Amino acid sequence: MLKISDMAKLANTTRRTLIFYDEQGVFKPAQKSDSGYRYYDYKQLYDLMTILGLRNIGLSLEQIKAIQSGGQPALPVLRQAQAKISDQIKKLQRIQAVLDQRLHQQAQTSAPQLYVPEVATLAPATFWCSRKAVDCTEQEVAQLFAEFYQELDAMTLLDTATSGFLTDLPVSDPAGYKDAGFRILKATDQADSADYLPLLEKPAGRYVRVWIENTAAGIDRGLKALKAYCEAQHLQAQDRLWQLNSGDTLVENGATQYGWLEYAVS
Structure with missing residues (x-):
């Protein structure tokens, strides 16, 4: 079995994240000792990687738990996440365009003569x-x-x-x-x-x-x-x-x- 620090390293996440997921009921250890130490099976890695991936695409913990429990179909949730990401991409593209404009403008230094029609x-x-x-x-x-x-x-x-x-x-x-x-x-x-x-x-x-x-x-x-x-x-x-x-x-x-x-x- 894996200690919590070993599982975190294997999944490229943090010990703190695993503790938080346990407390939120999203990803629990296979065993917990009387002294509170958490231990994980290797096979749990695949569930954890899926959860981390869903978090990366913008799903909330409540949405992930709903999918895990079968209480909410995955497809509509994923479509909501896709729409949210599309909006974020548009905003980032808008920001990039504004920055490009401002940089281009700063490069222009010449100005016409004042009050000469x-x-x-x-x-x-x-x-x-x-x-x-x-x-x-x-x-x-x-x-x-x-x-x-x-x-x-x-x-x-x-x-x-x-x-x-x-x-x-x-x-x-x-x-x-x-x-x-x-x-x-x-x-x-x-x-x-x-x-x-x-x-x-x-x-x-x-x-x-x-x-x-x-x-x-x-x-x-x-x-x-x-x-x-x-x-x-x-x-x-x-x-x-x-x-x-x-x-x-x-x-x-x-x-x-x-x-x-x-x-x-x-």
């Missing part, structure tokens, strides 16, 4: 979209931000997919920014899009844009620069301002330190 041809993008807010106070932005990201999974805020705002503001009215209605945006590839949030398409095409510092003064300066540039270049801009963050480290009011102000132009 340009015209660029941009690819299409799809965004999750919050409800519309009309009060651009710190309190309103924080409330809308919390509400929006509570609808998404916890990793969405951490990934580096583009975030920002869509504001109802003509390029000719920089002074109207503080009173303009806006929505919070977060880019998505639609592969895992949430049914409970509306999607908004940013079409491909020509955009007039400017790289700015996301402060009240920086946004005002950028909007004025865009207005002057559109007038000088005779550009017809749409009445929707895309205010897109750069990176994912939010400083205040749901914005990163720097970002783009963009208008689609015809």
Whole structure:
């Protein structure tokens, strides 16, 4: 017969685990001496290895005991474990994708020149979209931000997919920014899009844009620069301002330190 330490070594587990399994009625020794020493038969190794394997795939001790007693068929329990592991794999893949994005972003060091408008041809993008807010106070932005990201999974805020705002503001009215209605945006590839949030398409095409510092003064300066540039270049801009963050480290009011102000132009 095997002493408890020998059985633990043979099964690549611990003495403490075997004591716990005995106390929980999952795996009992073949014999127990009057002084409390536990002894096991070699043939018990196979049951123990099975139990350890079931624990490894996520089954609880109660589920294992139910299978052992015949009170619960093994197949449904194993299917539950499979579904749980599939969910865990998806979460780990999501975490890995976020880490990959953040590492890639850290490797990018160059930045455009501040407050110098340009015209660029941009690819299409799809965004999750919050409800519309009309009060651009710190309190309103924080409330809308919390509400929006509570609808998404916890990793969405951490990934580096583009975030920002869509504001109802003509390029000719920089002074109207503080009173303009806006929505919070977060880019998505639609592969895992949430049914409970509306999607908004940013079409491909020509955009007039400017790289700015996301402060009240920086946004005002950028909007004025865009207005002057559109007038000088005779550009017809749409009445929707895309205010897109750069990176994912939010400083205040749901914005990163720097970002783009963009208008689609015809």
